[in-house]
Amino acid sequence: MSATETRCRDLLRGWRERLEFNQREQGLLAGGLQLLDRQLDRLERSKLRISVFGRVGVGKSSLVNALVGRELMATDVAHGCTRQQQAAAWPRPVPGLRTVELVDTPGIDEVDGPARARLAARVALHADLVLLVLDGDITQVELEALDTLQTMGKPVLTVLNRSDCWPADQLPDLLRSIHNRLPAGLQAPLAVSAAPRKAVQLSDGRIRSREQPADVKALEIGLTRLLEQHGQSLLLLNSLRQATRIQQQLETGRLQRRRKEAQGLIGRYAALKATGVAANPLLLLDLAGGFACDAALVRQLCSLYGLPLGGPAARKLIRQLSGQNALLGGAQLGLQVALGSLRQLLLLAAPFTAGLTLAPAAPVALAQAALAVHTTRRTGRMTARWLLEERGRGRRLQPGPATLMRRLAQTDHGIVLLMQEWPQPQTRQPLPSLLP
Numbered sequence: 132m133s134a135t136e137t138r139c140r141d142l143l144r145g146w147r148e149r150l151e152f153n154q155r156e157q158g159l160l161a162g163g164l165q166l167l168d169r170q171l172d173r174l175e176r177s178k179l180r181i182s183v184f185g186r187v188g189v190g191k192s193s194l195v196n197a198l199v200g201r202e203l204m205a206t207d208v209a210h211g212c213t214r215q216q217q218a219a220a221w222p223r224p225v226p227g228l229r230t231v232e233l234v235d236t237p238g239i240d241e242v243d244g245p246a247r248a249r250l251a252a253r254v255a256l257h258a259d260l261v262l263l264v265l266d267g268d269i270t271q272v273e274l275e276a277l278d279t280l281q282t283m284g285k286p287v288l289t290v291l292n293r294s295d296c297w298p299a300d301q302l303p304d305l306l307r308s309i310h311n312r313l314p315a316g317l318q319a320p321l322a323v324s325a326a327p328r329k330a331v332q333l334s335d336g337r338i339r340s341r342e343q344p345a346d347v348k349a350l351e352i353g354l355t356r357l358l359e360q361h362g363q364s365l366l367l368l369n370s371l372r373q374a375t376r377i378q379q380q381l382e383t384g385r386l387q388r389r390r391k392e393a394q395g396l397i398g399r400y401a402a403l404k405a406t407g408v409a410a411n412p413l414l415l416l417d418l419a420g421g422f423a424c425d426a427a428l429v430r431q432l433c434s435l436y437g438l439p440l441g442g443p444a445a446r447k448l449i450r451q452l453s454g455q456n457a458l459l460g461g462a463q464l465g466l467q468v469a470l471g472s473l474r475q476l477l478l479l480a481a482p483f484t485a486g487l488t489l490a491p492a493a494p495v496a497l498a499q500a501a502l503a504v505h506t507t508r509r510t511g512r513m514t515a516r517w518l519l520e521e522r523g524r525g526r527r528l529q530p531g532p533a534t535l536m537r538r539l540a541q542t543d544h545g546i547v548l549l550m551q552e553w554p555q556p557q558t559r560q561p562l563p564s565l566l567p
Contacts, residue, residue: 136367139535140174143367143374146531147171150377156384160377166256167373173259174370178230179362181221181354182258184251184280186273187238189266190292193325195219195233197345223351225358234258239276251279259369260357261287262350265320266296269309281314284372286365288357289313290350294322295343323347374532389435396435400428401508432514 147167152160173180183191196202199219221231236254254261261280265273269289280287291309294302302322310319325347328340358365403424 135538136363139371139538140367142535143370143532144171146374146535150381152381156381159384160380163373163377163380167370167377170370170373174366176230177228177363177366178232179225179228179259179358179366180232180234180257181260181262182234182236182254183262183264184236184239184254184276185264186240186266186270189238189264190325191238191264192235193345194262194264194290194292194323194347194350195235197323197325197347198233198351223355225355225362228358228362231358231362240272248275248279251276252283255280255283255285256373258285259365261285263287263289265289265291265309266293268305269312274312277314284368286368287317288353289317289320291320291322292325293327295324295327295346321349321353323350368536371532371536375536378531378533392435393432396431397428397508397512400424400431429514 157164172178183195185191195217198221200222201219218232218234221233223231225231234257237250239250263273263277263280269277277287289309291306297305306319306322310317313319323346324343325345327343327346329343331339331341333339
């Protein structure tokens with residue numbers, strides 16, 4: 132593990148130790164946190180996990196048996212739900228890793244599309260690397276499962292099992308066909324024969340098939356080379372992805388709850404500003420009170436979203452509010468001045484008209500109040516949007532998992548190569564849906 136990766140691992144451990152939850156969050160995220168803690172434990176112990184994935188009957192269990200050199204009880208699957216999942220350690224030593232664990236998984240073609248996607252996602256969460264096992268040209272079911280794995284940023288190696296069943300002159304064409312249908316960046320499948328059989332003629336003339344020694348050398352060489360170069364990086368990347376998933380779920384939930392609180396806060400300040408503008412006869416006091424009310428609202432929103440507003444951040448927000456509100460704000464200011472002046476004239480004329488001019492003063496005050504409510508709500512929404520964007524850019528005192536992953540991508544060439552071959556998941560929630 133490089134110095135950058137070691138530093139990243141330590142920061143990730145510190146981030147996990149500092150996580151705090153309320154009772155509701157603890158219940159909602161319990162399953163994900165358990166998976167994350169197991170993954171972090173595997174990271175500490177350098178225990179890499181490989182899931183063997185594919186359709187029913189492609190020889191996944193036979194492939195695991197061939198790799199570990201012993202018979203392994205097959206996974207018991209009923210209607211796509213795993214009753215018993217078997218795992219075994221790969222006996223081949225890999226420098227930098229203490230253990231490499233192979234896990235047999237259910238067949239993906241025994242369940243329908245949505246359940247298949249959930250199964251692929253579950254496999255992706257539990258594995259640092261996935262072996263997608265084929266026994267012929269890749270099918271639509273396998274392509275859909277592969278798409279789910281790639282959407283989650285999961286590293287995948289394709290393996291063509293039962294290559295002994297294909298004539299030697301047809302095998303290269305089959306491998307090229309599979310490779311051409313794979314997503315861009317994935318390597319051509321590795322050809323293996325986990326449980327080959329050979330036809331033998333007995334002395335009485337009958338033909339029987341006999342099991343032959345497994346031929347998985349190409350996969351062993353390819354796996355060893357990959358894990359020697361990137362084994363620790365695969366462990367770290369999977370840890371960061373799981374931590375990022377928890378972080379995004381936690382922040383999304385908190386922002387959604389704060390959205391309701393922000394709506395109430397903006398409503399209260401809008402009502403306060405409207406009442407003050409409607410009741411106060413002096414234009415300058417209306418404007419000063421309105422600005423003070425908006426400033427207090429901005430401070431309260433900053434406190435609600437947990438982001439301090441000071442220094443460059445304050446100036447940036449003021450410039451953004453001023454720039455986007457310039458045209459509308461100028462028009463609203465002109466209307467406020469006009470309405471305020473009209474109301475003052477009506478009040479001054481009241482003694483000379485026996486109070487008749489006071490009648491239009493109430494609608495004018497209500498119009499001013501409506502404008503005050505509109506400007507306050509607009510200011511509140513713009514502030515909330517800016518705060519959400521600042522959180523999205525990672526304005527935190529301590530780096531989170533997503534920030535650590537970006538730092539790795541910027542400084543570690545090996546990580547860069549892995550991220551180019553296996554794209555990163557896109558899971559961030561759109562900000563506008565969280566605005567009040």
